[in-house]
Amino acid sequence: MTLAAVLLYLATVFATCHADGYIEQVAQQIHLLRPRSGAAGYRLQDVDCLSWRLAVETNNIRNWKLVPEKCEQYVGHYMLGKQYREDCEIVANTAIEYAKSLTLAGDGKDIWIFDIDETTLSNSPYYARSDVQFGALPYNDTKFNEWVAEGAAPPVPGSLRLYQTLLPLGFKIVFLTGTAERFKDIRISNLKAAGYHTWEKLILK
Structure with a gap:
C-alpha cells in the first residue's frame, strides 16, 4: 500500500469517527418530547413541568392554585430567562401588526385597553422572592399589596414598545386593573416611571 493510500485511509477513518461523534452529539441535543428534567436541568420525579405548563396554557388544567413544588425552578428559569422575553415580544409584534392594519375613525373613541x-x-421581582417562590407557595394578599405599594414594578417586555406604537397611531389608552383604589397614586407613579406617561383613563377596582 502506498503512502498516499495509507494517508487517505487514515483520513477517511478520522472523518467517519468525527462524523459519528457529531451525529451523536446533535441527537443528544434534540428536545425530548417528555423531558426528564426541568428547564434549569434539575431531575424531576412524577411531575413533567413542561407538560404541566402546556396543560395550564391550553386551559386543560383549570382552577389550579399552586405551581407544583418541583416546578418552582422551572417556572423561575422561564420567567427570568430569554424565552419569556421572546414570547412577550412576539405577542407585542402581533398586536402592533394588527393595530397598524386598522383604519381609525379619528373621533376620539378608538380605545386600546391594557x-x-x-x-x-x-x-x-415579587414572584422571584424566597417567600413567594414563583407561585409554589400559597398566595398572600398582604404580601402582594405590600409589593404593589412599593411602586417598583418594571415594564413587561414588549408591552412598552406596543404602547409607544399605539399613541402616534391615534389610539386612546385605557388601563383597566383589579388593583384597589387606595393604590391609585402609587399605580400612576409606577406606570410613569416604567415609561407609560399618557393615557385617557385609569380604571381601578
Whole structure:
C-alpha cells in the first residue's frame, strides 16, 4: 500500500469517527418530547413541568392554585430567562401588526385597553422572592399589596414598545386593573416611571 493510500485511509477513518461523534452529539441535543428534567436541568420525579405548563396554557388544567413544588425552578428559569422575553415580544409584534392594519375613525373613541399586572407591569421581582417562590407557595394578599405599594414594578417586555406604537397611531389608552383604589397614586407613579406617561383613563377596582 502506498503512502498516499495509507494517508487517505487514515483520513477517511478520522472523518467517519468525527462524523459519528457529531451525529451523536446533535441527537443528544434534540428536545425530548417528555423531558426528564426541568428547564434549569434539575431531575424531576412524577411531575413533567413542561407538560404541566402546556396543560395550564391550553386551559386543560383549570382552577389550579399552586405551581407544583418541583416546578418552582422551572417556572423561575422561564420567567427570568430569554424565552419569556421572546414570547412577550412576539405577542407585542402581533398586536402592533394588527393595530397598524386598522383604519381609525379619528373621533376620539378608538380605545386600546391594557391590563396592568403581567400585561404592562411585571411582577417577576415579587414572584422571584424566597417567600413567594414563583407561585409554589400559597398566595398572600398582604404580601402582594405590600409589593404593589412599593411602586417598583418594571415594564413587561414588549408591552412598552406596543404602547409607544399605539399613541402616534391615534389610539386612546385605557388601563383597566383589579388593583384597589387606595393604590391609585402609587399605580400612576409606577406606570410613569416604567415609561407609560399618557393615557385617557385609569380604571381601578
